[in-house]
Amino acid sequence: MEHIKRSVQTAFHKIKHSFKEFLPFFLAIFLVQCIFFTVLLSFQSNEAHLKQETEASYSYHILVTGLYEDEMLILKENRRAVFLNEFYYTPLTIKEYTSPNGDPSYDMTVKLLTGNKDYGIFSLFRDDSLRANYEAMLYKYGDIIGEASDHVSIYLSPLYLLEESTASLATARNLLIVAVFLICFLMLFVLYRLYVSRQTFSFGIFSTFGADSKRLQENAFTQLYLIALFTLLPAYYLSALICFAFYTAGASAFYFSWFSLKNWLVLLLVMAPLLLLVVRTPIKLLSRKPVCELLQAADASDLVSSPRQSAPLVQKGFPFGYEALSFWRFRKHHIVSACVSVLLCALLVLGTLIGDVYQANKDMESKALSDFTVQFRGINSVSDSQYESLASANGIKNAHRVYPEALLTKYHSLLLVDDSLIASNVGFANDTAAGVSYTGDARIIAAAYDTLAYYKSLYQIEGNPDALLDGPNRVIIGSSYQNRDTFSYSVGDTVRVAIPMYDEEGELVLNGDKLPSELETGEGLWQQMYERISYQLVTLEIVGIIEDYPSGMNGVPLLLSTDTYQALTGESVTAKTVSVSVDTSSAENYDLAFDELSRICAVLGNATVSISGASFRAEIEKNYCYSQFIPTLSLLLFLFFPLLWVYAQNAIAQRREEEYKILYSLSVPPKKMRALCLASSLMMLPICLSILLATFGVTVLVLHFVNHVLPNIFHISVAAVGGIAPSLWGYGAIIAALLLSFLLSFFIPYFHYQSAKRSFSLKP
């Protein structure tokens, strides 16, 4: 204890006396804490919102629909429970509907019991009694509510899934904290390495008088940890302000506690290993050097390699040639700075792009939300009258029958945009062990009038989409592929679908030779297929073009009438499901729509309604403000850029102060000194430009990854990302920072020259 006390006192003293030296660490650690707190507070707010909204909206864990009277009574009275611990649930509400034949049908909400006394103290850490009770209930009443029942459906409410949702939030938070930890470690490590290179003399003295690396690390750690203690609360409240700002910008609620001991302790716990890792390696490396080297280090230590060449001070090379050698002398240092800068700029651009991709996907998803699914039994297909009765229910935004969809290339079919060009970029091939299988990036969608209306409500369709249903072989088609405007057809143009011909044995009919054993991939494969396989060409007239379809999602859409679809694919077009989305303009619509649909289903007699909870989840997720949170986080990380840059420039200039004094004593005119500083900043220009170029390269790579790699290789759907437009403000920040860095590369050395001039005294 005494030892800790002394260490803290020594560290405090050192910080107090050398505050200017530690100022960059105050800023850097403050920034690191702001970043961590922003992540913590944001996720805590999200969790609080999730809990509050869920608990306010749902009082039940399970909704059981379509019960017969006897089944309802068994469940209501818990008839199969004999012992006290067999009561797994409490019925909450029961609604009665009457079917066309007069039989009543019931919906029951159930609250599962929580808390498991068997776990004792362990229930504090792990309480999955909710799930256990649900499973026990399923086991006991399986014949009523299980898969055996064809008329009852079970809906697990968000209240039941709350624990799971909270856990997934915690996982996302923890992953982000790990990523932030690594980046912050890198930034602090670079900063501390610079600091150590400036403090070699002090470390040399400490080592001379008995300090081993452990002792040096302990001192360094105590100093940085003390700084972390000083900056903890300001960082907490500033992070809260930042979170408040972006939650307000996203029109969402921010939940925050003014006094949060838990958060403060968590962050101090995170800071401990972070700072320990930061100081460990530079000091370990330093302590391996002979002490006399540390004591003699008059230059930027390990960051500098001597050019072993004299600077042309008095020749024509001054100041530019002279400064070029200085630039070369600090080359390792410039390389480190440039690499870190590229990383930070790339992170900023990445953050803005991810924010945009997230928002684009959410916007797209929110348009296509399906809150309820009505499933019909014992019919061939949902009739128009059945559909109409559902679609006219109160509180509903839209409803459409779910018709089958086909992937074009599933049948080895091809989309031909004109005679000569196969739309070779529509699709890709997968070589599998079983031979060649094709995965289509074109999607044929059977559309009746309700489906068409649904698509019209979602997307901007050019032309006369209603004409789709007026005749055969008409198509509404998407104009883009992989988030790019790919096809330039107009309404009235034709596209052709090449459908492979099969013989009586079901084998492909080939043009002459068999398919070669060596198959091409990518574009070549489509060409090869077109040349070798006999196709029947079906010409489709374009009556509408979907302009804003996020083709990264599902390939190029081809909306066909049900008849054309059937003719083309050979599949019958039936719909046994109606997808319904709620009008979210009023919060009451959700319950209203559910009651209406349940009532209609009871009246129809052969339909059950199930809940997806999509609107509720979307509303909750909207409040998370990820599209603001991610760019904010990357912007906070980006702030390391000016900090590191200024600190590094300052470190070099400080090292050169003695040199400036010598130059001053040699009567170098001020004009030439200014030229020297200008040369210094001009030499930073290529670095600034390379940072900008590298950042642009990263942007291109990210866009390629999002638009090509994700959909093609990983089959991950993402909505449209058009270009660098979303990250323009990020570029603005980068250019501003680079300009500032360029200017500082002039002013920092000049400031140190002036300072050397003022306090002119040559050291002995």
Place this chain on the structure above:
Amino acid sequence: MDSPILQVQSLIKQFRQSDSVITAVNRVNFTVESGEFVAIVGASGSGKSTFLQLCAGLMTPNSGSIKILGQEITELSPDKLAQFRGRFLGMIFQKHNLIPQLTAKENIEIPAIMMDKAPSSYEHSFMKLVEALKIKDRLHHLPSELSGGQQQRVAIARALMNRPQILFADEPTGNLDRANADEVLSLLLKMQKDFNQTLIMVTHDESIAQRADRIFKMEDGCLSQISH
């Protein structure tokens, strides 16, 4: 007879400069008994400071052996060597080498703090030391606020703080005028006697060397004894 406190055998230290190799210390053998005052003289660039730094464990030799108190210090890891220095060795540099941001008192306390000593355990000896070195009233000043002589006294106090068994001094009076140099040297020798320490001093001042028990001369990296 007791074993020597410092025993150096076949010590070689070379520096590589561009394409040439400079041998600063060339197969040096050297033995010092406990409590001795040994002076090493030689011209500038003869390798005497390098030799002293090698003996003090501040530099690693190319080959050879350095035994202090029976411990082969060339075999110690950097950490163990640092601890060894802290416990048994003291070092006075020609340029004082005080940390400019720390006060005189803090500079003197460095060895005690690095050895994790509680202030109560060294308070008394600290006061005796600063009184003897006549710097008691300058303790709260920064090095830049002290004269050259005062700075060197602070450096001596720092070197003596842990009562090292061997004190290495690299031209401790090199930056001082005659009067100050004499005073500092007298103080150093008094301390050496009081604490029964072994003193190994590098100097180019013959008059200082004359006060040593033995004098060695360094010439082109080779060491030879020139007086008893």
